[in-house]
Amino acid sequence: xxxxxxxxxxxxxxxxxxxxxxxxxxxxxxxxxxxxxxxxxxxxxxxxxxxxxxxxxxxxxxxxxxxxxxxxxxxxxxxxxxxxxxxxxxxxxxxxxxxxxxxxxxxxxxxxxxxxxxxxxxxxxxxxxxxxxxxxxxxxxxxxxxxx
Amino acid sequence: xxxxxxxxxxxxxxxxxxxxxxxxxxxxxxxxxxxxxxxxxxxxxxxxxxxxxxxxxxxxxxxxxxxxxxxxxxxxxxxxxxxxxxxxxxxxxxxxxxxxxxxxxxxxxxxxxxxxxxxxxxxxxxxxxxxxxxxxxxxxxxxxxxxxxxxxxxxxxxxxxxxxxxxxxxxxxxxxxxxxxxxxxxxxxxxxxxxxxxxxxxxxxxxxxxxxxxxxxxxxxxxxxxxxxxxxxxxxxxxxxxxxxxxxxxxxxxxxxxxxxxxxxxxxxxxxxxxxxxxxxxxxxxxxxxxxxxxxxxxxxxxxxxxxxxxxxxxxxxxxxxxxxxxxxxxxxxxxxxxxxxxxxxxxxxxxxxxxxxxxxxxxxxxxxxxxxxxxxxxxxxxxxxxxxxxxxxxxxxxxxxxxxxxxxxxxxxxxxxxxxxxxxxxxxxx
Numbered sequence: 001x002x003x004x005x006x007x008x009x010x011x012x013x014x015x016x017x018x019x020x021x022x023x024x025x026x027x028x029x030x031x032x033x034x035x036x037x038x039x040x041x042x043x044x045x046x047x048x049x050x051x052x053x054x055x056x057x058x059x060x061x062x063x064x065x066x067x068x069x070x071x072x073x074x075x076x077x078x079x080x081x082x083x084x085x086x087x088x089x090x091x092x093x094x095x096x097x098x099x100x101x102x103x104x105x106x107x108x109x110x111x112x113x114x115x116x117x118x119x120x121x122x123x124x125x126x127x128x129x130x131x132x133x134x135x136x137x138x139x140x141x142x143x144x145x146x147x148x
Numbered sequence: 149x150x151x152x153x154x155x156x157x158x159x160x161x162x163x164x165x166x167x168x169x170x171x172x173x174x175x176x177x178x179x180x181x182x183x184x185x186x187x188x189x190x191x192x193x194x195x196x197x198x199x200x201x202x203x204x205x206x207x208x209x210x211x212x213x214x215x216x217x218x219x220x221x222x223x224x225x226x227x228x229x230x231x232x233x234x235x236x237x238x239x240x241x242x243x244x245x246x247x248x249x250x251x252x253x254x255x256x257x258x259x260x261x262x263x264x265x266x267x268x269x270x271x272x273x274x275x276x277x278x279x280x281x282x283x284x285x286x287x288x289x290x291x292x293x294x295x296x297x298x299x300x301x302x303x304x305x306x307x308x309x310x311x312x313x314x315x316x317x318x319x320x321x322x323x324x325x326x327x328x329x330x331x332x333x334x335x336x337x338x339x340x341x342x343x344x345x346x347x348x349x350x351x352x353x354x355x356x357x358x359x360x361x362x363x364x365x366x367x368x369x370x371x372x373x374x375x376x377x378x379x380x381x382x383x384x385x386x387x388x389x390x391x392x393x394x395x396x397x398x399x400x401x402x403x404x405x406x407x408x409x410x411x412x413x414x415x416x417x418x419x420x421x422x423x424x425x426x427x428x429x430x431x432x433x434x435x436x437x438x439x440x441x442x443x444x445x446x447x448x449x450x451x452x453x454x455x456x457x458x459x460x461x462x463x464x465x466x467x468x469x470x471x472x473x474x475x476x477x478x479x480x481x482x483x484x485x486x487x488x489x490x491x492x493x494x495x496x497x498x499x500x501x502x503x504x505x506x507x508x509x510x511x512x513x514x515x516x517x518x519x520x521x522x523x524x525x526x527x528x529x530x531x532x533x534x535x536x537x538x539x540x541x542x543x544x545x546x547x548x549x550x551x552x553x554x555x556x557x558x559x560x561x562x563x564x565x566x567x568x569x570x571x572x573x574x575x576x577x578x579x
Contacts, residue, residue, distance in 0.1 A: 017432060017433025017434045018420060018425075018427055018431075019427075019429075019432035019433060020426065020432070020448050021460075021461040021554070022461070022462065022553060023432070023434065025434055032193075034220050036436050036439055039429075039432075039434060041445070041448075042554045043448060043464070044446060044448075044451065046466065046477060046516075046554075047451055047475050047477060048477055048478065049477050050478065050479050050488065050515070050516045050517070051521065051550075052479065052488070052516065052517050052518040052521065053479065053480065055517070055521050056517070056518035057480070057481060057518075062521075083481055088481060094441065096439050097441040097445065099439075099441070100435050100436060100439045100441050100442045101434055101435060101436060102294060102433075102434060102436045103436065104294075105434050109554070110434060111461075111557075112544070112552060112553045113541075113542050113544070113548065113552030113553070113557055113558055114542065114543060114544045117542055
């Protein structure tokens with residue numbers, strides 16, 4: 001913890017985390033449930049699938065936290081569970097491979113332009129006003145009236 | 149916006165609605181729990197938020213006591229303040245549970261109660277330690293959520309190097325896991341800054357073992373997080389008031405020393421250096437290194453090694469990677485042989501100003517995407533029907549639904565603005 005904090009702090013003026021561009025943190029329910037938030041690596045999946053598979057066939061909306069995914073849906077074969085079923089990809093018992101984010105990390109598309117412009121540094125300050133609910137509502141500052 | 153209103157309202161109402169028997173719990177709450185439970189940071193259920201508390205209360209008070217005492221999820225044991233007795237913690241839980249149930253009828257008292265609270269708190273503008281004990285201790289006492297611990301010189305050092313102004317800014321506006329003003333909007337800017345000064349002083353003061361040792365016996369025993377906190381208070385009668393500014397003043401020049409000019413004047417200091425790109429999950433800053441699964445995740449560089457690189461985003465040119473068959477992403481989740489329906493049609497969009505016109509290639513997009521991904525929700529499939537601006541794109545609309553989040557970012561102007569146009573002034577003169 002202290003080490004990670006120190007590593008992060010070394011980069012100060014630069015954004016303090018440097019996960020991959022497009023990594024999506026999903027923290028709709030995780031924190032409240034005492035789980036680590038989910039980090040979805042876009043890059044890993046786009047090496048293996050075209051966008052269309054998830055965003056057209058499986059119905060993932062283009063919005064971080066906008067899909068109301070929960071474990072029941074996954075176990076029933078929706079969303080992540082369409083592939084993470086032990087046949088196409090590893091199954092749901094590997095909790096910690098998805099639920100691997102730092103506790104308290106708000107829902108976000110990491111490194112998204114909106115995040116960098118509106119809130120240099122990180123998400124929560126983006127809208128101190130929206131911060132209280134950052135864990136609940138999806139990317140508060142990320143999608144202001146995007147009309148989607 | 150509405151959320152913030154509700155947040156503030158919740159806090160204010162909480163202050164208003166104090167059943168006499170819960171006075172003890174309220175005090176504990178205000179001294180400790182408020183840092184997270186007022187704003188709902190780190191997944192904490194907000195005070196007075198019946199929806200958030202409901203399911204927790206259903207689990208039984210005993211379970212809540214247990215979570216509060218031993219910690220759970222983002223909640224550190226005793227809210228990160230080991231000084232609290234079990235009774236204190238339980239009283240605070242009772243207070244918060246009561247607030248979740250009985251807040252509705254107290255709204256009327258709001259304005260009357262708000263006034264006295266602020267001046268009382270603001271009275272000692274420089275009392276960094278008081279502010280710290282009230283608001284910051286919950287996270288900075290225990291180091292939860294990545295917060296640098298009070299007195300931990302190693303954790304604070306690099307932050308202090310960034311300059312006090314940057315620290316003030318982070319504290320006031322929030323940064324990473326740190327909510328704006330530590331999640332307590334009732335604090336004035338001066339109070340927040342005083343608390344920062346105090347913490348910076350502690351981090352610097354912690355490095356001087358002699359002083360610390362001398363002060364230690366004089367202070368009350370149970371003060372694990374802030375050993376040097378009372379340092380100047382032993383000789384001086386007043387408690388923290390002189391300590392924070394004085395120590396901060398001492399700390400600032402000390403902190404300025406270690407910054408070498410080569411560090412400050414590095415080339416492109418705000419850009420990410422090559423050594424910090426495509427880091428493995430353990431060092432990503434958003435993955436939890438304490439999680440055993442994190443170490444199993446594939447490091448990006450392993451995957452990107454043989455892919456054509458680019459200068460932004462993931463630093464991979466995905467379109468080229470696909471064209472050159474370096475990757476073979478499936479078009480169907482189960483069928484590796486499914487082929488995309490590619491449409492080769494360029495759309496030219498003439499743009500205002502001197503920028504080159506935009507050429508939109510359907511080909512590269514349909515390699516990855518289905519028509520229904522963009523049409524008709526994001527783009528009406530009709531020439532001239534779509535108003536697109538860079539402002540909209542930066543806000544995540546139109547092209548910005550993907551570009552700037554996962555497809556190449558908008559810093560790569562010329563990848564879209566690629567069709568040179570005849571500038572009338574030049575051509576007029578030339579012809």
